[in-house]
Amino acid sequence: xxxxxxxxxxxxxxxxxxxxxxxxxxxxxxxxxxxxxxxxxxxxxxxxxxxxxxxxxxxxxxxxxxxxxxxxxxxxxxxxxxxxxxxxxxxxxxxxxxxxxxxxxxxxxxxxxxxxxxxxxxxxxxxxxxxxxxxxxxxxxxxxxxxxxxxxxxxxxxxxxxxxxxxxxxxxxxxxxxxxxxxxxxxxxxxxxxxxxxxxxxxxxxxxxxxxxxxxxxxxxx
Amino acid sequence: xxxxxxxxxxxxxxxxxxxxxxxxxxxxxxxxxxxxxxxxxxxxxxxxxxxxxxxxxxxxxxxxxxxxxxxxxxxxxxxxxxxxxxxxxxxxxxxxxxxxxxxxxxxxxxxxxxxxxxxxxxxxxxxxxxxxxxxxxxxxxxxxxxxxxxxxxxxxxxxxxxxxxxxxxxxxxxxxxxxxxxxxxxxxxxxxxxxxxxxx
Numbered sequence: 203x204x205x206x207x208x209x210x211x212x213x214x215x216x217x218x219x220x221x222x223x224x225x226x227x228x229x230x231x232x233x234x235x236x237x238x239x240x241x242x243x244x245x246x247x248x249x250x251x252x253x254x255x256x257x258x259x260x261x262x263x264x265x266x267x268x269x270x271x272x273x274x275x276x277x278x279x280x281x282x283x284x285x286x287x288x289x290x291x292x293x294x295x296x297x298x299x300x301x302x303x304x305x306x307x308x309x310x311x312x313x314x315x316x317x318x319x320x321x322x323x324x325x326x327x328x329x330x331x332x333x334x335x336x337x338x339x340x341x342x343x344x345x346x347x348x349x350x351x352x353x354x355x356x357x358x359x360x361x362x363x364x365x366x367x368x369x370x371x372x373x374x375x376x377x378x379x380x381x382x383x384x385x386x387x388x389x390x391x392x393x394x395x396x397x398x399x400x401x402x403x404x405x406x407x408x409x410x411x412x413x414x415x416x417x418x419x420x421x422x423x424x
Numbered sequence: 425x426x427x428x429x430x431x432x433x434x435x436x437x438x439x440x441x442x443x444x445x446x447x448x449x450x451x452x453x454x455x456x457x458x459x460x461x462x463x464x465x466x467x468x469x470x471x472x473x474x475x476x477x478x479x480x481x482x483x484x485x486x487x488x489x490x491x492x493x494x495x496x497x498x499x500x501x502x503x504x505x506x507x508x509x510x511x512x513x514x515x516x517x518x519x520x521x522x523x524x525x526x527x528x529x530x531x532x533x534x535x536x537x538x539x540x541x542x543x544x545x546x547x548x549x550x551x552x553x554x555x556x557x558x559x560x561x562x563x564x565x566x567x568x569x570x571x572x573x574x575x576x577x578x579x580x581x582x583x584x585x586x587x588x589x590x591x592x593x594x595x596x597x598x599x600x601x602x603x604x605x606x607x608x609x610x611x612x613x614x615x616x617x618x619x620x621x622x623x624x
Contacts, residue, residue, distance in 0.1 A: 256575065
């Protein structure tokens with residue numbers, strides 16, 4: 203073994219078996235080379251020093267306060283995460299509920315604003331028709347022969363115009379118009395002459411033939 | 425829930441991530457000591473070592489998903505974080521400070537078994553250890569890592585290679601050079617006072 207080979211192998215000499223060929227060759231070399239013998243002695247001393255230095259802290263561990271701090275941080279972290287999850291869940295639930303409420307409201311509003319009005323008008327007409335379904339015995343809104351016809355905005359019901367047939371009103375359309383009160387006279391209604399020039403809003407129920415069949419004073423008309 | 429000693433680290437970490445504090449504590453107790461010693465021996469400062477251990481496990485608390493069991497053991501992952509923290513610490517702290525920060529806690533256990541020695545022998549051994557410690561702390565970081573793991577922690581080359589994520593041959597050559605540098609430094613440290621006294 204040369205000095206160079208000894209230097210390369212020297213690191214592992216302590217870990218090799220006694221009968222290992224490298225170990226035997228190294229021992230032979232140490233006998234004949236004082237330089238490598240001195241180097242080997244230094245290595246062994248350094249090894250012992252490192253072992254002793256390592257021994258000083260061999261059982262060392264982080265102080266207990268580190269564990270306490272970390273566990274505290276762990277709890278805080280997971281409490282925060284839980285709170286965040288609850289907040290997110292609550293937020294999404296509220297948003298979903300709001301969407302559902304809005305959707306239901308919109309559908310209801312659509313129903314009421316669309317054919318709902320017409321259907322209600324038709325039902326009103328049927329109630330008002332002589333001989334119609336008037337089971338609860340209320341007075342029909344339509345005029346009877348010989349009666350004075352007066353438009354009313356108290357009940358919100360349509361008043362049949364003279365000559366209208368209640369049965370034909372199922373597909374009628376509601377049209378809101380603004381007119382002078384005096385124009386009601388042309389529809390066969392009695393008008394107070396003192397207020398004939400007032401502008402009023404009237405809902406007209408227009409039949410398939412384009413003729414008004416019934417009317418109702420709009421709720422906001424005075 | 426009971427945690428067995430053989431429970432795998434990745435299983436514990438998964439449980440810890442879900443809020444199982446017991447699992448986290450078990451993980452901490454399993455790994456804190458070697459990590460603390462590595463940080464202490466690399467930095468030479470107990471406060472820095474304490475801070476580094478705290479930082480390493482804080483990372484595990486805050487971002488457990490960063491660990492990928494497919495890429496290696498949790499121990500290697502923790503050592504990787506520790507090395508980064510140690511590097512940052514060494515960059516922050518000037519070298520001359522490190523040698524001044526000789527902590528009693530670090531050297532305090534040096535007296536084990538010294539009660540049968542004379543004060544002179546005790547002082548000589550203590551001085552010698554102090555020289556070795558200083559020489560280790562003055563090694564370049566990559567050599568210091570190898571010396572700390574194989575020389576002080578007495579891990580095998582394979583274990584050290586696994587922890588430092590490098591080939592075994594690299595560990596061997598770093599250790600070889602590290603020891604050569606250590607010897608040279610120790611010679612200088614021993615010769616320094618001699619030269620100083622000779623010049624007087």
